[in-house]
Amino acid sequence: DLPPPSTRERPPGCKTVFVGGLPENATEEIIQEVFEQCGDITAIRKSKKNFCHIRFAEEFMVDKAIYLSGYRMRLGSSTDKKDSGRLHVDFAQARDDFYEWECKQRMLAREERHRRKMEEDRLRPPSPPAIMHYSEHEAALLAEKLKDDSKFSEAITVLLTWIERGEVNRRSANQFYSMVQSANSHVRRLMNEKAAHEQEMEQAKESFKNALTGILTQFEQIVAVFNASTRQKAWDHFSKAQRKNIDIWRKHSEELRNAHSEQLMGIRREEEMEMSDDDSGDNPSKKLRVEDSGKDKSLYNVK
Structure with missing residues (x-):
């Protein structure tokens, strides 16, 4: 077993590798045949010199390609110098890789913010219902609730709010007095x-x-x-x-x-x-x- 090849620092979201040491006569089809065993290839950019850049569909495929570094590549049984070479595979920086990685990080951050908000909303106590505005009809309904043990706490809160809002006047005084009397009966x-x-x-x-x-x-x-x-x-x-x-x-x-x-x-x-x-x-x-x-x-x- 060969020792793990030495490489540069891996760029964030790296899906692209640099391949050097290619045989001079290696075609793009041959390179595809050798490296597609590592995973789906989305692009090969071959240089006139003996190197190329290969972009894979997923990040983990790059790790497989790196392990081909150090192997000797020979085209057929030819002994011609142009038909052989020792591969050097390393991580490569690519704008597309970094852009996709940034998009993925932003998506994960959004999902985390959404998850936290959902959790906070779940733990937050429910807001108390809004207190209805005073009217003679609502006051008559409230007077009945004040006599009901199961609804008294809710009703007394509404009565307190109405009094604090200044709803007591000459016209409504008798109605409020009756509700206060019900509170006393409780x-x-x-x-x-x-x-x-x-x-x-x-x-x-x-x-x-x-x-x-x-x-x-x-x-x-x-x-x-x-x-x-x-x-x-x-x-x-x-x-x-x-x-x-x-x-x-x-x-x-x-x-x-x-x-x-x-x-x-x-x-x-x-x-x-x-x-x-x-x-x-x-x-x-x-x-x-x-x-x-x-x-x-x-x-x-x-x-």
């Missing part, structure tokens, strides 16, 4: 929702406490088994390796039992503190609900 629904969540949380805490109590009871039973195993009437019958394992298991179980016991005691201390807080005064949330209901009554009286 406070009561929120408090009821919060109370329901608090009840669920208390039930979950009670369920967890009961489960933890059951787990702790079983830990106590397991530790009792280990303690009984270490008493002399049982301990003397175990081998040294068995005693070592039982002792490790006992210590580990005691650590876990103590940790669970401390966790359960912590829960009970929290419950006792909550009960003492309830006994010391009225529940602030209950008081707030009572005050709110009083305000609601006064609002209805004003209306």
Whole structure:
């Protein structure tokens, strides 16, 4: 195997090679026959001297042609000096190659920019819908949405925007007052929702406490088994390796039992503190609900 031929620095997008050392009598057809085994040839420019330039259809074909460098080329069986020569193949600079390479780079850059834009658009949160302009008809529709829990957040945003835009005037004041009143009514629904969540949380805490109590009871039973195993009437019958394992298991179980016991005691201390807080005064949330209901009554009286 011949060593890789030495070449000049490869120009960007190179599809053209310089071929020197051609036999003086080599025709363009013969050159085509020799080099077409490397790939599709798009052009051959032959000089009067013993060299030519060959342009291939693809860049990788140039690498195959380069490996023909150093081989001796002989035309038939002739021994005439004009019918033989040692090939020298090297990269060649060509304006067409560089222009095509630049076009390809610009196309790749466009594709990359498009890909990035698509990715940014995909990750960007959707723009909020435009707020419609105030009208009596739209206000009537909005008043209904304010009474619907599933549409309240969207509706309250529109109401806030209208008020900030200065849509409240003498003519629309009563309509806006009615919508503001609906917003106030939602406070009561929120408090009821919060109370329901608090009840669920208390039930979950009670369920967890009961489960933890059951787990702790079983830990106590397991530790009792280990303690009984270490008493002399049982301990003397175990081998040294068995005693070592039982002792490790006992210590580990005691650590876990103590940790669970401390966790359960912590829960009970929290419950006792909550009960003492309830006994010391009225529940602030209950008081707030009572005050709110009083305000609601006064609002209805004003209306």
